[in-house]
Amino acid sequence: MGDENKIKWVEAIQDEMKSLHENHYYELVKLPKRKRALKNKWVYRVKQEEHASQPRYKARLVVKGFSQKKGIDFDEIFSPVVKMSSIRVVLGLTASLDLEIEQMDVKTVFLHGDLDKKIYMEQPKGFIIKGKEDYVCKLKKSLYGLKNVSRINKLKKQLSKSFSMKDLGPEQYIENVLERFNMSKAKVVSSPLASHFKLSSRHNPSIDKEKEDMRRVSYASTVGSLMYVMVCTRPDIAYAVGVVIHFLSNPGRLHLEEVKWIMRYLRGTFKLKLTFGSGKPVLVSYTDSDMAGDVDNRRSTSGYLMTFLGGAVSWQSRLQKCVALSTTEAKYIAAAEACKELLWMKRFIHELGFKQQRYVVYCDNQSAIHLSKNSTFHAKSKHIDVRYHWMRDALNDNLFELEKIHTDHNGSDMLTKSLPREKLKVCCSIARMASPST
Secondary structure (H helix, E strand, O other): OOHHHHHHHHHHHHHHHHHHHHOOOEEEEEOOOOOOOEOEEEEEEEEOOOOOOOOEEEEEEEEOHHHOOEOOOEOOOOOOOOOHHHHHHHHHHHHHOOOOOOOEEEOOHHHHOEOOOOOEEOOOOOOOOOOOOOEEEEEOEOOOOOHHHHHOOOOOOOHHHHOOEEEOOHHHHHHHHHHHOOOOOOOOOOOOOOOOOOOOHHHOOOOHHHHHHHHOOOHHHHHHHHHHHHHHOOHHHHHHHHHHHHHOOOOOHHHHHHHHHHHHHHHHHOOOEEOOOOOOOOOEEEEEEOOOOOOOOOOOEEEEEEEEOOEEEEEEEEEOOOOOOOHHHHHHHHHHHHHHHHHHHHHHHHHOOOOOOOOEEEEOOHHHHHHHHOHHHHHHHOOOOHHHHHHHHHHHOOOOEEEEOOHHHOHHHHHOOOOOHHHHHHHHHHOOEEOOOO
8 A cells, every 4th residue: 555545545444444334234243153254355446437537546345255165154156137138128118118217226236135144254454343352243234255245136125215326328338448448539430340350260379479469458358348238239249249259368469450340330339229119019039140150160150139029139149069061050050049049038028928929030041941840851960969959849839930031131140240231230220229310
């Protein structure tokens, strides 16, 4: 702790301790027999607030949760997280019913729940109570570092009255990403992945100097930020992000150029967003694949897009786990992946009270549709993994239908390959992506 910042860090520590006391996070007790107290430490961070001229010094008391023992200090550490597709369905219903919705972020939300186990912690250094040196802190609420913390999900009924809140939004997030990686003034491009990018492991650094130069680049952090944008609101960059993510362990300069290209595309389309409400409460699915598009191992990329109430609610762009021997096989495998997601989405909208007579998955390859319906194709397709052939049984049980659609109207096309600008616009239109002015 440097002399010039010592006072600020001390104030930050005192603020944290004051907050813990005011919110009754723990009480001092004698350590029970056959119990042990967890150790703790201070974690320091300088945070630049959005509209503040001076940085904010933050100190956080963290429990050394790695020393917790399963079955004694905690039972489960799984954190139930809602799927983004579920959130988008609810947003679609909100827009359709002309309701108002607010998206907020609850600060330190995990720390407002009660613990389900008795946890004891040593008193923080520098704040040991005189005369109670042998006492320990019995935690009433969670502290950062505990394995239990992600399991706690009790929230107050009136969040805005109980917690400090802040507004969030995709436009601001994209602008922050561009600013963080010095791309705020970069030249705009019209597609997330240009056709001249043929990325492979051949472009990985091969000499020590090049490797050292790339270590100074925050490649993984940048790709992670782009992936978050893609998962939440931007299916149009899913394929491009899926390409660059394969080189996280050893990225080269050309890989970095493509990452910058994606950000240049986002700079020109940062106002582009999903829209809902104008369509019918009908779940529509599209599926597609390329053929051996991965340069390194010749695997194909599967993609699916699902819309509900007119807007995109679920999408995916992912390399297939096996090498397809034909376009038919690649499209068949992609259709199987889309149908699995469709079954989950079907159950979810049923829970919300919406049912439809037919659930259709649109595919632009007639041979793949025949393969899914006709058992005479079995001799030619028996090498395909059994995990994909379950689709035949599901079709026979009338759980969904597979139908042909012209490739020009297949919205999932943008999830499997780089597209020219006009075709990309068509796919975005099918997904009901639009800027406020359009």
